[in-house]
Amino acid sequence: MELFEAIKTRKSIRKFKDKPVEKEKIIKIIEAATLAPNSENKQPWKFVVVQDKDKKKEIAKISILGGIKRYTSIKDELNEKFKAMEDENRKKLLDRFVSGELFHFLLECPVQVVVLADNNIIYAVHSCSAAIQNLSLAAHALGLGSCWTMIGSINSKNEKKIRKLVGYPEDNWKIAGVLALGYPDQDPNPRKRKPVEEVIDWQ
Amino acid sequence: MELLELMKSRRSIRKYQNKEVEKEKIQKIIEAAIWAPNAENDQPWKFIVIRDQHKMDLIQDVSVKGAADFFFAQKEHLMEKFKGLDLERRKKLVLQFTSGEFFAFINTAPVLIVVLAEIDKTPYAIPSASAACQNMLLMAHELGLGAVWTVIGAVDNTNREKVKKIIGFDNPKWDVVAIVPLGYPAESPSVKGRMRKPVEDAIDWQ
Ligand SMILES: Cc1cc2nc3c(=O)[nH]c(=O)nc-3n(C[C@H](O)[C@H](O)[C@H](O)COP(=O)(O)O)c2cc1C
Ligand SMILES: Cc1cc2nc3c(=O)[nH]c(=O)nc-3n(C[C@H](O)[C@H](O)[C@H](O)COP(=O)(O)O)c2cc1C
8 A cells, every 4th residue: 555545544443343363464563663763763662462352351441441531521521522413413422432432442352552662761652653653554554453542541540550461560661552453344434634734834 | 655665665864955845745744644643633733844944053953952961961871882883983973972963964954844742732642743743754755755853852841942932832732742854865774774673572462
């Protein structure tokens, strides 16, 4: 796939086929991730590929509870954000946020990738984010779908819980993302972007 | 170019031809940036495209001094890191770091793009803007341009504040995520020479 096409057609995927992902493909997309620029070429990352059912479930649970907490606390803001929708639909959508249902895909995806940034190295999160972007594009080009999530690690206690689960309790590590990965079982409409002129400032 | 090939062949470029970059190409690069995933689709970013030489010089000045400070503080560590080299070469190399000389290329590019993250919008503005920046670098490479993510010279917060002032975004809601010189490449670092640990080292199967 060509780059621009990959960039324009990649979408966050939150529904997956019940089909395992080939190990070679996982290696290939993580290899793409490691080709990202990174500060001082210190490669401050670790990609934990979680396929163990129980571990995946624990990580998903933390994320779902995190989602419930966050979206219950900002319910009014969400209501405002979706005010263009008609009442019935808006209510349904809000329910899916507040009940954590929107994050069940983390439970159902065949693979989770927990990306850890090594904060002993400067700009580790920047570098890992660039790597995750390579990973999502490469996954898309190989016919896979992914969704970068942070909802489980928004709260530092939960963030640490996930790190402990995967065996990285030392506090130099920081979660840069929990990615859901698998063969897509949906083709969502693209999320809109602001016109490009709005985000450019020519000087 | 095929996507994986493109990722493999992208290198950081720090030498540029004395040739302007077409406005359409700059637009296309930023168009690529904004299709990056981003937390809650808040699009917490802004791309400042600088072609004013004076502003570039000012940003360069901050970066060079910042990098010099950063590396000077770890001079001993650098001497240790390059201990395989003979003393003369080692001293010279370390000096290039600690004097900031290695970072004095920013104002030699025809264009400088400063990527800002809108940090008061979401706690994930920096990861989102970083993903966008990566799209930018890939797109630049696809269009035959060279670029490099620089920001080590601004690792100290006061330096990022100075950069923000120069571009008129002197407001706590913004943070500088990347300073990206962009131009037609005047060097072609080898792709084979790219050093990455074996991918297995980066993976932990669980
Ligand atoms: C967050 C970040 C900050 C960086 N800062 C600098 C910098 O200040 N100066 C510089 O010359 N390169 C900088 N780089 C580029 C890296 O040195 C480069 O990506 C790395 O050595 C790998 O080489 P490659 O990009 O050619 O694959 C930075 C990269 C990242 C991701
Ligand atoms: C740093 C970051 C964190 C994200 N966290 C979540 C998340 O917790 N849950 C989720 O469903 N999507 C999450 N996303 C995905 C965004 O919602 C998505 O990228 C955005 O809505 C744009 O849609 P698109 O990716 O389909 O273009 C996150 C994206 C980024 C970059």
